[in-house]
Amino acid sequence: MIAMPAIDMAKFRARAVNVHIHAYDVYCGRAGNGYGDGYFGNYSAIPGDAGDIRVRIARVKDFLVCFRHRMGLIHSERWKGVKILGQPIEFGEIEYRRRVNTLHGALGCHCVPALCHVEVYVAWINDGPAGLARLEARIARLEVQV
Numbered sequence: 574m575i576a577m578p579a580i581d582m583a584k585f586r587a588r589a590v591n592v593h594i595h596a597y598d599v600y601c602g603r604a605g606n607g608y609g610d611g612y613f614g615n616y617s618a619i620p621g622d623a624g625d626i627r628v629r630i631a632r633v634k635d636f637l638v639c640f641r642h643r644m645g646l647i648h649s650e651r652w653k654g655v656k657i658l659g660q661p662i663e664f665g666e667i668e669y670r671r672r673v674n675t676l677h678g679a680l681g682c683h684c685v686p687a688l689c690h691v692e693v694y695v696a697w698i699n700d701g702p703a704g705l706a707r708l709e710a711r712i713a714r715l716e717v718q719v
């Protein structure tokens with residue numbers, strides 16, 4: 574029997590961090606301010622004050638629709654015609670799927686610990702579809718409180 578080296582699973586898992594407070598491995602906010610190219614940002618344009626939890630919830634739910642569409646999980650017309658960083662949104666984008674599935678470690682955005690779209694990536698990386706379902710359930714509980 575061949576002894577297998579211990580694998581530190583913790584380093585393959587993802588967590589959300591605030592870029593203003595913590596070191597991060599991958600910047601997941603929007604483009605701008607010198608943080609990164611914004612590839613993983615939430616480009617939901619639902620209007621409102623980002624400090625309003627109801628707006629945050631709406632934008633994260635909107636991002637989840639975009640995420641599932643681009644990942645090829647659930648087709649949606651919601652983001653049809655919308656471009657992100659000059660590129661049209663497609664169902665099941667091979668490059669997006671590849672890049673999302675390599676995410677791990679500290680995923681940084683400006684709004685953590687407030688509800689943030691980065692939690693969609695974290696849920697997906699750590700627990701796949703079940704993680705997304707749990708995140709949705711958490712958001713639904715949050716919605717009835719506000």
Ligand SMILES: [Zn+2]
Binds near residue numbers: 690691
């Ligand atoms: Zn954020």
